[in-house]
Amino acid sequence: MGFPTLKTYGATPWKDSEKLECVMVVPENATTATFTFRAPSGAWFDYLPGQFMTLELPVPGGTVHRTYTISSSPSRPLSISLTVKAQAGSIGTRWMLDHLKPGMQIKAFGPAGIFSFAQHPAQKYLFISAGSGITPMMSMTTWLWDVGQEPDIAFVYAARKPSEILFRERLEHMANRVPGIALHFVVEELDPFRAWPGYRGRLNQIMLGLMASDYLDREVFCCGPEPFMQGVRDMLTALGYDMNRYHQESFQAPVHNEAEAPELDDTVPEEGAKAEIIFSVSGITAACTETDTVLGVAKAAGLNIPSGCTFGLCGTCKVKKTGGNVHMVHNGGISDEDIEDGYILACCSHPMGPVTVEV
Structure with missing residues (x-):
């Protein structure tokens, strides 16, 4: 041509x-x-x-x-x-x-598609992505850079390891020249013989608070695998974020128009909803609400579950759940294998109806 x-x-x-x-x-x-x-x-x-x-x-x-x-x-x-x-x-x-x-x-x-900040303009943005979910964030960030508009973007990206961070050089080029692009990378593992000064592990509430302490004031755009986006939604809900200002794009089913947009009907503890916890070892059953934690109910019932941080990081309060469902948003204090085996962290687990634990 x-x-x-x-x-x-x-x-x-x-x-x-x-x-x-x-x-x-x-x-x-x-x-x-x-x-x-x-x-x-x-x-x-x-x-x-x-x-x-x-x-x-x-x-x-x-x-x-x-x-x-x-x-x-x-x-x-x-x-x-x-x-x-x-x-x-x-x-x-x-x-x-x-x-x-x-x-x-x-x-x-x-x-x-409708996943664009052109549909939801704001003064401040929080872009959260993982893997190739970074692509729409790159498009939106580049647009703000090119049109000469002073951006205010907290850019959070999760990758498996540092060598798999997409667009790192281009993002750093922009961030080095304007104060309004703050980059925050988190990786699950390290590359051999390469120092990594950034965040390591799974993105959690503590990291998010350090990356963007004003997250409550930002319009959130999220893209990545569904388990990743579910984790982000759980974190933001637990932190009291207004989910009407949360927008996401799925790897599996990109949305063409508003009518196709799925309802994000996440299960979250409901204020005033009744629940109960059965402490099977002690023989005690305690009535509570879904917004109570297993740890708080145990203490109120006179039971001692060893605990430390009380926000899902240290893992001290890990107990075995043998029945029922809980809503747990932790900060890395429990492994996926333990969760599959039925363990929960009492400090950040909310009973969703009747729950039985070995305490």
């Missing part, structure tokens, strides 16, 4: 009736790459930061359609970029990483 100039792209915005040409592939890590496309007709791209596109991919065995959030910004309309990460069992994304090269043309649909 020749050397692109603003005059070349002065025609009309791109419509999904024409294919896009892949013009650049940038490897991000072993399982992730950024694919940049241009329209052969010279059309330019008009979309909202945070929206997604759907690609028609000619994989072996038949065509598949896969949806990806746009990682570029509409402030740079001459091209459009998608950053894709192959998961276990990926078909379309794996084909892209192995076969999609510059010069090839792909049918695309969109852009679409």
